[in-house]
Amino acid sequence: xxxxxxxxxxSNACSADLRLQPYxxxxxxxxxxxxxxxxxxxEFPADDLVVDGRQVKxxxxxxxxxxxxxxxxVAPLWREFFAYHTSQxxxxxLAALAGDAIRSLHPDLESRVGLPLADFKVGMRPGGRGDPxxxxxxxxxxxxxxxxxxxxxxxxxxxxxxRPSELFAALLYFRQPADDSVGANxxxxxxxxxxxxxxxxxxxxxxxxxxxxxxxxTVRTAPYKANTLVLFLNSPRSIxxxxxxxxxxxxxxxxxxxxxxxxDLFKIDLPTRLALKxxxxxxxxxxxxxxxx
Numbered sequence: 001x002x003x004x005x006x007x008x009x010x011s012n013a014c015s016a017d018l019r020l021q022p023y024x025x026x027x028x029x030x031x032x033x034x035x036x037x038x039x040x041x042x043e044f045p046a047d048d049l050v051v052d053g054r055q056v057k058x059x060x061x062x063x064x065x066x067x068x069x070x071x072x073x074v075a076p077l078w079r080e081f082f083a084y085h086t087s088q089x090x091x092x093x094l095a096a097l098a099g100d101a102i103r104s105l106h107p108d109l110e111s112r113v114g115l116p117l118a119d120f121k122v123g124m125r126p127g128g129r130g131d132p133x134x135x136x137x138x139x140x141x142x143x144x145x146x147x148x149x150x151x152x153x154x155x156x157x158x159x160x161x162x163r164p165s166e167l168f169a170a171l172l173y174f175r176q177p178a179d180d181s182v183g184a185n186x187x188x189x190x191x192x193x194x195x196x197x198x199x200x201x202x203x204x205x206x207x208x209x210x211x212x213x214x215x216x217x218t219v220r221t222a223p224y225k226a227n228t229l230v231l232f233l234n235s236p237r238s239i240x241x242x243x244x245x246x247x248x249x250x251x252x253x254x255x256x257x258x259x260x261x262x263x264d265l266f267k268i269d270l271p272t273r274l275a276l277k278x279x280x281x282x283x284x285x286x287x288x289x290x291x292x293x
Contacts, residue, residue: 004093005084005089005090005093006032006033006036007032007036007077007080007081007084007085008084008085008090008093009031009032009085009170009172009229009231009255009257010090010093010094010097011031011032011033012028012030012031012032012033013026013028013031013097013229014097015097015098018097018098018101019220020101021190021219022188022189022190022219022237022239023105023188023190023232023233023235023237023238024098024101024102024105024232024233025188025220025230025231025232025233025238026229026230026231026232027220027222027228027229027230028228028229029225029227029228030227030228031172031227031228031229032172032227034227037226037227039077040077040078040081040174041174041226043075043077043078044078044145044174044253045063045073045074045075045078045145047061047147047251049063049071049073049074049145050062050063050145050146050147051147052067056149057149058149058150058151058152058154059148059149060146060147060148060149060156061146061147061148061149062128062129062144062145062146062256063144063145064125064127064128064129064142064143064144065082065083065085065086065124065125065128065141065142065143065144066124066125066126066127066128067128068082068143068145069082069083081143082143085141085143085255085257086122086124086125086141086142086143087122087141088121088122090141091120091122091139091141091259092118094168095117095118095120096118098168098233099117099118101233102117102167102168102233103117105233105235105265106235106265109261109265112263113138113261115138120138120139121136121137121138121139122137122138122139122140122141123135123136123137123139123140123141124140124141124142125140125141125142125260128142128144132163132165132260133260133262137262138261138262139167139259139260139261140259140260140261140262141257141258141259142256142257142258142259142260143255143256143257144255144256144257145253145255145256146171146252146253146254146255146256147251147252147253148184148251148252148253149251150181150184150245150246150247150248150251150252151247151248151249152247153244153245153246153247154244154245155241155242155243155244155245156183156184156242156243156244156245156252157241157242158210158211158213158241159187159189159210159211159212159213159215159216159239159240159241160204160208160209160210160211160239160240160241161202161204161209161211161234161236161238161239161268162209162234162238162258163209163260164234164264164265164266164267164268165260165261165262165263165264165265166234166258166259166260166265167233167234167258167259167260167261167265168231168232168233168234168257168258168259169231169232169234169256169257169258170229170230170231170232170256170257170258171186171222171229171230171231171254171255171256171257172227172228172229172254172255172257173224173225173226173227173228173229173253173254174226174227174253174254174255175224175225175226175252175253176250176251176253177226178250179248179250180248181245181246181247181248181250182245182246183224183243183244183245183246184224184242184243184245184252185221185222185223185224185242185243186221186222186224186230186240186241186242186243187218187220187221187222187240187241187242187243188218188219188220188221188222188230188232188240189211189216189217189218189219189239189240189241190216190217190219190237190239191211191215191216191237191239192215192216192217193212193214193215193216195211195212195215196236196237197269198267199236200236200265200266200267201236201266201267201268201269202236202237202239202266202267202268202269203269203270203271204268204269204270204271204274205271206274207270207274207277209268211239216239216241218241221243224252231257234265235265235266236266236267
């Protein structure tokens with residue numbers, strides 16, 4: 001067995017860390033070797049680079065791998081980190097760690113792709129959020145700098161599911177040493193009401209994929225703590241939320257990891273009101289009417 005890459009977010013993970021309920025996930029403190037983390041922390045880019053010319057407001061901003069790898073303002077170690085986490089080698093690490101859980105969640109995935117899970121061809125997302133699929137790839141990988149402004153008290157994001165084409169998602173926290181805010185933890189949730197029309201679908205309450213707070217409960221929390229990793233496999237049951245954060249001028253910093261397959265793994269079921277709103281949003285003349293529904 002080859003030694004783990006010291007830059008890998010899975011370098012300190014093992015199969016025993018993967019909890020299967022309420023959906024497969026792991027939370028690891030000190031995910032990276034402290035020396036490696038300290039070097040990355042010292043060279044974490046300024047918020048301005050991640051904001052990338054957009055208007056600053058209380059929301060999140062990302063800077064994807066396709067830009068990072070070409071940007072010489074980003075430190076070489078960070079570019080190496082991003083290259084690894086969008087590579088076949090990192091996907092192979094994940095498949096070895098969580099392959100059985102992936103097959104259990106999505107038993108038809110290998111037949112739909114036509115290959116064993118370990119042999120899926122990996123590509124990097126070529127255009128960030130706006131272009132989630134890599135040409136010719138079975139799995140399109142992404143790694144992003146993320147900063148989130150919370151200058152007024154707010155919930156970063158309530159309970160929701162991710163897009164149905166996403167295979168997994170992960171966050172590695174780079175909390176700033178001076179950050180004394182409270183909150184911004186990642187909550188692992190489970191449904192306490194009937195929101196599953198079928199085994200492979202989930203009913204949402206609001207767009208884009210929000211689940212009503214009364215319908216879920218938190219069963220585990222990944223604290224917003226430096227060098228903490230939270231990773232989960234995506235499915236209709238992979239409901240999660242970011243807890244409210246108290247006001248601070250310091251951004252919530254993390255690295256976001258995800259991967260998409262070229263088709264949906266499950267269905268998001270829309271109530272009639274939301275289905276109509278979504279359909280009208282694609283019609284220019286009726287767009288404003290749709291926004292009012």
